Amino acid sequence: MPFTILKKQELVPTLHRMDIAAPRVAEKAMPGQFVILRIDECGERIPLTIADFDAADGTVTLIFQEIGKTTCQLASLGAGDSIADLAGPLGCASTIEKFGTVVCVGGGVGIAPIFPIARGLMEAGNKVISIIGARSADILFWEERMKEASSELYVTTDDGTKGHHGFVTDIVQNVIESGEQVDRVIAIGPPVMMRAVAGVTKPFGIKTVVSLNPIMVDGTGMCGACRVLVGGVTKFACVDGPEFDAHEVDFTLLMSRLAMYLPEEREALDYKAAEDPAV
Amino acid sequence: MKIKTESKPEKRSKMAKQSPSKRRSNFEEVALGYNRYEAVAEANRCLNCKKPPCIEGCPVGVDIPRFIRQIAEEDFDSAVLTLKSTNSLPAICGRVCPQETQCEAVCVLGKGGKGDPIAIGGLERFVADYEMEEGVTIPDLPSPTGRRVAVVGAGPAGLTAAAELAKIGHSVTVFESLHAAGGVLVYGIPEFRLPKSIVAAEVDFIRRLGVDMRMNSVIGKIGTVDELLRDYDAVFLGTGAGLPSFLGIDGENLNGVYSANEFLTRVNLMKAYLFPEFDTPVKKGRRTIVVGGGNVAMDSARCALRLGAGEVTIVYRRGEDELPARAEEVLNAKEEGIIFRLLTNPIRILGDGNNWVTGMECVNMELCEPDESGRCRPVPVPDTEHIIPADVVVIAIGTSPNPLVSMTTPDLEIAGYGTIVADETGATSKPGVFAGGDIVTGSATVISAMGAGKVAAKAIDEYVRGLSGYENLLNIT
Ligand SMILES: Cc1cc2nc3c(=O)[nH]c(=O)nc-3n(C[C@H](O)[C@H](O)[C@H](O)COP(=O)(O)OP(=O)(O)OC[C@H]3O[C@@H](n4cnc5c(N)ncnc54)[C@H](O)[C@@H]3O)c2cc1C
Ligand SMILES: Cc1cc2nc3c(=O)[nH]c(=O)nc-3n(C[C@H](O)[C@H](O)[C@H](O)COP(=O)(O)OP(=O)(O)OC[C@H]3O[C@@H](n4cnc5c(N)ncnc54)[C@H](O)[C@@H]3O)c2cc1C
Ligand code: SF4
Ligand code: SF4
Ligand code: FES
Numbered sequence: 143m144p145f146t147i148l149k150k151q152e153l154v155p156t157l158h159r160m161d162i163a164a165p166r167v168a169e170k171a172m173p174g175q176f177v178i179l180r181i182d183e184c185g186e187r188i189p190l191t192i193a194d195f196d197a198a199d200g201t202v203t204l205i206f207q208e209i210g211k212t213t214c215q216l217a218s219l220g221a222g223d224s225i226a227d228l229a230g231p232l233g234c235a236s237t238i239e240k241f242g243t244v245v246c247v248g249g250g251v252g253i254a255p256i257f258p259i260a261r262g263l264m265e266a267g268n269k270v271i272s273i274i275g276a277r278s279a280d281i282l283f284w285e286e287r288m289k290e291a292s293s294e295l296y297v298t299t300d301d302g303t304k305g306h307h308g309f310v311t312d313i314v315q316n317v318i319e320s321g322e323q324v325d326r327v328i329a330i331g332p333p334v335m336m337r338a339v340a341g342v343t344k345p346f347g348i349k350t351v352v353s354l355n356p357i358m359v360d361g362t363g364m365c366g367a368c369r370v371l372v373g374g375v376t377k378f379a380c381v382d383g384p385e386f387d388a389h390e391v392d393f394t395l396l397m398s399r400l401a402m403y404l405p406e407e408r409e410a411l412d413y414k415a416a417e418d419p420a421v
Numbered sequence: 422m423k424i425k426t427e428s429k430p431e432k433r434s435k436m437a438k439q440s441p442s443k444r445r446s447n448f449e450e451v452a453l454g455y456n457r458y459e460a461v462a463e464a465n466r467c468l469n470c471k472k473p474p475c476i477e478g479c480p481v482g483v484d485i486p487r488f489i490r491q492i493a494e495e496d497f498d499s500a501v502l503t504l505k506s507t508n509s510l511p512a513i514c515g516r517v518c519p520q521e522t523q524c525e526a527v528c529v530l531g532k533g534g535k536g537d538p539i540a541i542g543g544l545e546r547f548v549a550d551y552e553m554e555e556g557v558t559i560p561d562l563p564s565p566t567g568r569r570v571a572v573v574g575a576g577p578a579g580l581t582a583a584a585e586l587a588k589i590g591h592s593v594t595v596f597e598s599l600h601a602a603g604g605v606l607v608y609g610i611p612e613f614r615l616p617k618s619i620v621a622a623e624v625d626f627i628r629r630l631g632v633d634m635r636m637n638s639v640i641g642k643i644g645t646v647d648e649l650l651r652d653y654d655a656v657f658l659g660t661g662a663g664l665p666s667f668l669g670i671d672g673e674n675l676n677g678v679y680s681a682n683e684f685l686t687r688v689n690l691m692k693a694y695l696f697p698e699f700d701t702p703v704k705k706g707r708r709t710i711v712v713g714g715g716n717v718a719m720d721s722a723r724c725a726l727r728l729g730a731g732e733v734t735i736v737y738r739r740g741e742d743e744l745p746a747r748a749e750e751v752l753n754a755k756e757e758g759i760i761f762r763l764l765t766n767p768i769r770i771l772g773d774g775n776n777w778v779t780g781m782e783c784v785n786m787e788l789c790e791p792d793e794s795g796r797c798r799p800v801p802v803p804d805t806e807h808i809i810p811a812d813v814v815v816i817a818i819g820t821s822p823n824p825l826v827s828m829t830t831p832d833l834e835i836a837g838y839g840t841i842v843a844d845e846t847g848a849t850s851k852p853g854v855f856a857g858g859d860i861v862t863g864s865a866t867v868i869s870a871m872g873a874g875k876v877a878a879k880a881i882d883e884y885v886r887g888l889s890g891y892e893n894l895l896n897i898t
Contacts, residue, residue, distance in 0.1 A: 143635075143636075166638075166643050166644075167643065170642065170643055170644070180600055184692075184698065184699045184700055185700050186691065186700035186701045187600075187691070187701070211700055212700060226600065227600040227636065227637050228637060229598065229599075229600070229637035229638070229639060230639075230642070230643075231642055231643070232639065232642060359683060359686055359687065359691070359701075360598070360599065360686065362598050362639055362663075362823070362825060363663075363664055363823060363824070363825065364608075364663040364664065364665070364682055364686070364823065365665065365680060365682045365683035365686050366665045366667070366679075366680040366682065366683055367679075367683045369674055371674060376667070376673070376674060381824075381825070395674055395776065398676060398775065398776035399674070399676060399776070401676075402676045402677075402704075403702045403704075406696065406697075406702035407702070409696075409697050409702075410696070410697045410700060410702070413697035413698075414697075
């Protein structure tokens, strides 16, 4: 049974929001979980985080960046279209408890998955200090939503077009050094950003959690494509994660595994361009 | 016109195959099946034994002499009915059953090495393919019983249980985590051994029995077994043994190292051999090493070859006689040019500075006294370490049960290795919950999983009939 797209919106250039009718998934979804979707019979299975969900409406919200064949094709679809498959909610939910003060860091498209976690942590009675960053102001999104889901919100841009001119890690460092008692840090974004955040919090011994995004196929623990090294032990991110202790993660391995199909990804895009010059 | 055979030949009718040089570069079926003349000739060799041992060799007890006689009489329609009365997936079993250790192993014609046993599998395939060509007929279904059964997993065990229960009139819903039904039949066993159109046709048949198939439904995530028990009178678990094992040696996380499950899933379920027409990529190695000696290893090696690897090597730590794969598939692999490095064990996988696999260090082994399993325990031969170059490595050393269901069903009794404990009827420690197939036995065979699904369907039927209110339900409908 296909899954219907109810709403589609380009939040900022090449970054899209899509609301999809998936009542069973919406009913069970928890912050931190993801879905695996496949657009059509020829499609690849790709994981996307559940950025929001509404059990009453039976919808899940996905935010995705156009970076390759599948995400570009997804971006070409609109309200009323449908996709063949959507499985979820997958992965373990974020641990949402009253920790005290939690710093939530979202970088780039990582702002989307950090949002339901920040909101959940607020509802659980934490002080939530959120830091969101992007390369530039024109590709920053969900600032308002994040403001509502946080006690304090900081914005950074690499080029200084908005907020702090620099990286999210600068603010993490500042917050910690300001004397604020930080009980937990959660960081979601590009692997380089997550590694940098882990580097900042480690000397202070602050428990830091990151959400890893290795290449996946089934998302149910059946293939091992998503294996990551955490504390020297191989884990399957789709069932054991996607969240792990940032100080234990082997980011170098993660990054090199993410680059495994670069030539094939280019080939897929070229093939698509040749087939459908409009895209 | 009847086809005449003079005397009973000792040699079986040969089944045509694609030539090795041709098939090593395509994914089309290797064995081409009997035509009706070959089938009838082969059927005519059967002695129609009074006490046929072959039936006992079949885990589901197919009435072998009867369907073979019907082929000999060219009454193929009756042969279909005979087969289908005990085996709901004959087109699949005819192709992938390890007949040489089951039905054909005990055929009297093969005894004493005098002649060839009847090609029971080949004949079974012939009948099933005949039916598919003629158009499958859906049996008349009894009126609904009003009882609802949930089946988790659409592999051979779950599909068989679902079909049997639907034929009785129970309302059946199948929950499958992947986007396609078939289990290992669609994600593991390659197209050239079992065309996916055949699995799809069998699945379609089960759908037409009224079974509601829900894909993309991961039980343990979208709902637990306890939640299913609120909506259904009974639950059958056929979730298989899908968790891949790794060797635990250095270098296993290098780029280019796959579990057989991932490699085969990319190639078969996701059709990576048709990339970029299909979106999912797979690394086409120039030199591929496959570690293991079972069906899964043979399938991986033969897929790698068809993807275009110039050199494919199977590394297996025991000897030729210990290879657990089907004899026919080992032969096929050899004909296709797969290199077998037997009595060889991996020590570590080597990589370059960019985290890419470059080869594997191995050591020669020799067999010593048999271990608990009765097989000879291999031990390393000192000073025989050597390196086999490779750019793709596939680890095919086995799988263990998928834990998602057991993890979320605390009161389900689990044995060592994570299998679900079930009695001979499939009943588990949890009332109303039944299980069968690889999830109970660990990796086994298609036909044994089907057998378990069938036995459990019977037990489930008795169970739901025994539930209070059953007679009332019957009166309403
Ligand atoms: C748990 C998880 C949650 C994710 N959540 C989001 C999200 O909310 N929004 C978002 O924009 N992206 C998310 N991603 C990343 C997203 O899955 C990839 O961007 C997408 O698969 C790219 O596919 P493509 O065909 O467009 O690009 P490709 O050209 O195929 O790949 C581009 C890059 O994406 C990565 N990638 C490729 N295939 C896969 C795959 N099957 N699984 C994972 N990564 C892959 C690789 O690093 C690759 O280099 C998530 C990934 C994971 C594992
Ligand atoms: C590559 C390969 C080759 C083989 N070759 C042969 C052969 O030639 N002959 C032979 O007889 N046997 C062969 N086998 C073994 C045979 O395929 C298996 O024994 C058989 O498929 C087991 O059937 P099953 O129904 O128990 O499980 P499976 O076929 O594994 O099916 C289980 C299904 O359950 C689904 N599932 C798992 N967890 C969940 C969940 N939580 N929620 C919903 N669904 C779930 C899975 O996605 C899967 O579709 C082979 C196996 C492999 C891997
Ligand atoms: S089902 Fe398998 S074992 Fe039984 S008769 Fe057919 S081929 Fe032989
Ligand atoms: S044992 Fe062989 S010869 Fe005898 S009935 Fe069975 S198939 Fe025929
Ligand atoms: S994606 Fe296959 S095991 Fe995680």
